[in-house]
Amino acid sequence: MWLYLVCLLFHILSAMIWVGGMIFYVIVIMPVIRNPKLKDQKLTLLQLTALQFRSISYFLFLIFITSGFGMLYAKGYLAYGEMISFFTSKIGYMFTLKIGLFLILFLSSVYHDFVSGPKTFVYLEKDSIQYERYRKLSGFFGRFNLLLSLGITILGILVSRGVSVF
Ligand code: HEM
Numbered sequence: 001m002w003l004y005l006v007c008l009l010f011h012i013l014s015a016m017i018w019v020g021g022m023i024f025y026v027i028v029i030m031p032v033i034r035n036p037k038l039k040d041q042k043l044t045l046l047q048l049t050a051l052q053f054r055s056i057s058y059f060l061f062l063i064f065i066t067s068g069f070g071m072l073y074a075k076g077y078l079a080y081g082e083m084i085s086f087f088t089s090k091i092g093y094m095f096t097l098k099i100g101l102f103l104i105l106f107l108s109s110v111y112h113d114f115v116s117g118p119k120t121f122v123y124l125e126k127d128s129i130q131y132e133r134y135r136k137l138s139g140f141f142g143r144f145n146l147l148l149s150l151g152i153t154i155l156g157i158l159v160s161r162g163v164s165v166f
Pocket of ligand 1: 102153154156159
């Protein structure tokens with residue numbers, strides 16, 4: 001029971017920081033950065049805040065995986081014989097969907113954080129066409145990651161209450 005509760009605490013706190021952090025970025029940080037008073041510092045602020053958020057993201061991903069599997073272990077779903085019946089149950093399908101979305105989120109975050117985002121700043125002064133291309137791509141993947149994270153959160157809440165859409 002203690003293992004489950006400790007993992008749940010870490011899992012929920014990480015979800016609060018991850019999803020809350022992304023929403024805070026969109027509704028507070030971005031509008032402030034776009035303020036005309038910060039025109040000269042706009043790109044530096046954008047780059048520094050993005051790098052700061054990136055530095056905690058992968059640490060949070062690790063906590064999600066560890067605490068998530070910790071909860072499954074604590075509930076006995078990873079025990080030999082239990083695993084197959086769990087993953088072929090209606091709740092198991094919900095869980096598999098959640099893990100699938102998490103994998104897509106991970107890949108999409110890696111692309112956004114290490115490819116499209118940095119390239120946007122590299123092309124800033126070199127090539128305006130490439131800059132615009134990567135700026136749009138980064139915006140798209142940023143929004144996509146937020147939507148995926150909300151979907152994963154909803155699935156997590158449903159799974160832990162035994163609700164399945166299958
Ligand atoms: C972006 C990543 C993730 C987010 C935002 C997230 C969020 C959540 C939330 C909000 C809950 C509901 C907690 C509750 O209301 O009791 C939950 C439950 C759960 N999550 Fe995640 N999660 C993520 C990734 C993962 C991963 C990668 C795993 C497994 C490897 C996982 C395994 C679980 C399990 C097993 C539960 C159910 C706990 C129970 O049965 O009470 N999650 N998650």
